[in-house]
Amino acid sequence: MSQTxxxxxxxxxxxxxxxxxxxxxxxxxxxxxxxALCLLGRSGTGKSVTLKLIxxxxxxxxxxxxxxxxxxxxxxxxxxxxxxxxxxxxFQDGALFDSLTLYQNLAFPxxxxxxxxxxxxxxxxxxxxxxxxxxxxxxxxxxxxSGGMKKRAGLARALVFEPKxxxxxxxxxxxxxxxxxxxxxxxxxxxxxxxxxxxxVTHDVHGARKIADEVAVLDKGNVVAFGSVDEVSQSENDVxxxxxxx
Amino acid sequence: MKRQEWRRHVRWLSRFFEFAGKVGLFSLxxxxxxxxxxxxxxxxxRQLAEVGNxxxxxxxxxxxxxxxxxxxxxxxxxxxxxxxxxxxxxQSVAFFVEIGPLVAGLLLAGRVGxxxxxxxxxxxxxxxxxxxxxxSIDSFKFLVVPRVLACVIALPFLTLFMDFAxxxxxxxxxxxxxxxxxxxxxNRAFDYLQWSNFIAPTLKTAIFGFIIGCVSSYxxxxxxxxxxxxxxxxxxxxxxxxxxxxxxxxxxxxxxFFLFPDTAI
Numbered sequence: 001m002s003q004t005x006x007x008x009x010x011x012x013x014x015x016x017x018x019x020x021x022x023x024x025x026x027x028x029x030x031x032x033x034x035x036a037l038c039l040l041g042r043s044g045t046g047k048s049v050t051l052k053l054i055x056x057x058x059x060x061x062x063x064x065x066x067x068x069x070x071x072x073x074x075x076x077x078x079x080x081x082x083x084x085x086x087x088x089x090x091f092q093d094g095a096l097f098d099s100l101t102l103y104q105n106l107a108f109p110x111x112x113x114x115x116x117x118x119x120x121x122x123x124x125x126x127x128x129x130x131x132x133x134x135x136x137x138x139x140x141x142x143x144x145x146s147g148g149m150k151k152r153a154g155l156a157r158a159l160v161f162e163p164k165x166x167x168x169x170x171x172x173x174x175x176x177x178x179x180x181x182x183x184x185x186x187x188x189x190x191x192x193x194x195x196x197x198x199x200x201v202t203h204d205v206h207g208a209r210k211i212a213d214e215v216a217v218l219d220k221g222n223v224v225a226f227g228s229v230d231e232v233s234q235s236e237n238d239v240x241x242x243x244x245x246x
Numbered sequence: 247m248k249r250q251e252w253r254r255h256v257r258w259l260s261r262f263f264e265f266a267g268k269v270g271l272f273s274l275x276x277x278x279x280x281x282x283x284x285x286x287x288x289x290x291x292r293q294l295a296e297v298g299n300x301x302x303x304x305x306x307x308x309x310x311x312x313x314x315x316x317x318x319x320x321x322x323x324x325x326x327x328x329x330x331x332x333x334x335x336x337q338s339v340a341f342f343v344e345i346g347p348l349v350a351g352l353l354l355a356g357r358v359g360x361x362x363x364x365x366x367x368x369x370x371x372x373x374x375x376x377x378x379x380x381x382s383i384d385s386f387k388f389l390v391v392p393r394v395l396a397c398v399i400a401l402p403f404l405t406l407f408m409d410f411a412x413x414x415x416x417x418x419x420x421x422x423x424x425x426x427x428x429x430x431x432x433n434r435a436f437d438y439l440q441w442s443n444f445i446a447p448t449l450k451t452a453i454f455g456f457i458i459g460c461v462s463s464y465x466x467x468x469x470x471x472x473x474x475x476x477x478x479x480x481x482x483x484x485x486x487x488x489x490x491x492x493x494x495x496x497x498x499x500x501x502x503f504f505l506f507p508d509t510a511i
Contacts, residue, residue, distance in 0.1 A: 052376070055376075055379075055380050057376050057379055057380065077384060080382075081382040081384075082382075084379075084380060084381070084382045085382055087380070089376075089377070089380040091376065091377060093372060093373070095372060095373040095374050095376065095377035096374075096377075097377070098368075098372075098374070108381075109381035109382070109383065112383055113381065113382050113383065157377075157381075161381075161382075
């Protein structure tokens with residue numbers, strides 16, 4: 001059950017419903033390692049669900065979700081744990097653990113999941129925090145961080161395992177244009193320096209134009225347009241065209 | 247009209263059984279996960295401190311006040327029969343057999359149950375539970391199992407504190423009225439108390455702890471209503487755990503009477 005190409009994530013005819021509402025309807029797409037894919041679409045079209053299916057936080061009703069070389073749909077908890085180490089997830093509001101400091105938020109998964117000694121964990125945490133511009137804020141609790149800092153902190157935590165694939169759920173939502181651009185820069189730098197594949201759910205077309213190698217537009221449970229930003233902006237699908245151009 | 251009412255009752259019953267089944271499966275998973283490695287010792291000790299230490303003051307003050315008040319009431323009745331010498335025995339039997347375990351369970355359902363429900367529901371609403379999973383950590387084992395085990399272990403000890411605080415409150419109240427000596431009060435208090443009056447009722451609170459831990463974790467961990475779900479989880483945790491504790495108490499008393507017939511006075 002393994003694939004031997006450079007595909008980072010692939011959806012094959014994935015369906016997902018919540019009660020009577022079908023959120024994803026026969027969705028197929030793929031993204032290769034080292035590339036950036038932005039998922040665009042109106043609210044409630046299943047973009048965040050797509051990310052959760054990749055991370056196997058939800059299971060599809062049918063279809064296959066390939067991450068690197070594994071179809072995560074059929075995996076047990078132990079195998080999933082290995083797959084998840086290849087993935088980083090930046091949640092919409094950071095999802096930082098309230099009761100832990102910023103430093104502890106990053107050190108906690110490393111001490112739990114790896115066998116790294118404390119010195120090495122210190123090095124990794126300090127390096128990642130410095131990378132996202134929070135080197136001096138390790139002792140702060142999440143409640144003391146601004147919206148932009150929370151996003152950076154969430155990104156830092158998503159990067160502690162050096163993931164091959166980074167999933168970001170609306171990384172620029174609720175941020176001013178300058179802070180949003182800084183987050184975009186961090187994501188682009190990650191891709192350029194480490195070859196990390198990026199899958200970004202966003203409403204920010206400005207950011208998508210900057211980051212995306214490919215854009216997928218979801219509407220009514222289907223991928224209605226897929227391609228480069230220029231290709232999608234000339235799509236025959238009205239929703240896709242308007243999302244990119246308006 | 248009758249048919250509509252009948253349908254409503256059937257719907258209510260099916261919802262009740264669905265809920266009971268889900269909580270049952272949730273509790274079964276707690277049992278299985280608590281017996282399979284890896285064990286979350288650090289998280290368990292942290293929760294034990296949260297459940298035990300932080301509830302201690304509430305338990306002791308409540309027990310003391312309840313003991314004092316009960317002695318006031320018992321005295322006013324027993325004095326009519328010239329049986330005031332029985333006050334310490336009544337006090338100890340009542341506290342060790344029933345009042346201590348039940349009140350400690352209900353108090354913990356209020357303080358700890360609502361806390362567990364609200365914390366887990368908040369973690370669910372803010373995607374912190376998803377974040378735990380995304381970091382390759384089993385969220386159920388990490389967040390739920392230590393909380394339930396902490397309740398199971400802490401409640402029998404808290405019950406003991408409640409029992410002795412009640413006895414102390416009773417003694418001080420009686421000392422003010424009759425100037426009874428501490429040794430005489432203790433001798434009279436433990437004259438009628440057997441080990442079976444003490445051990446079985448204290449241990450039954452471990453089951454109360456399991457109920458509090460499982461029910462409140464269930465409401466918190468499985469909520470899907472965002473911020474509104476946090477309040478609902480806290481309220482439901484207290485109401486359902488308290489109700490189940492009272493029902494379990496009835497069943498457990500029957501079991502204790504069956505296992506220790508001497509205690510069924």
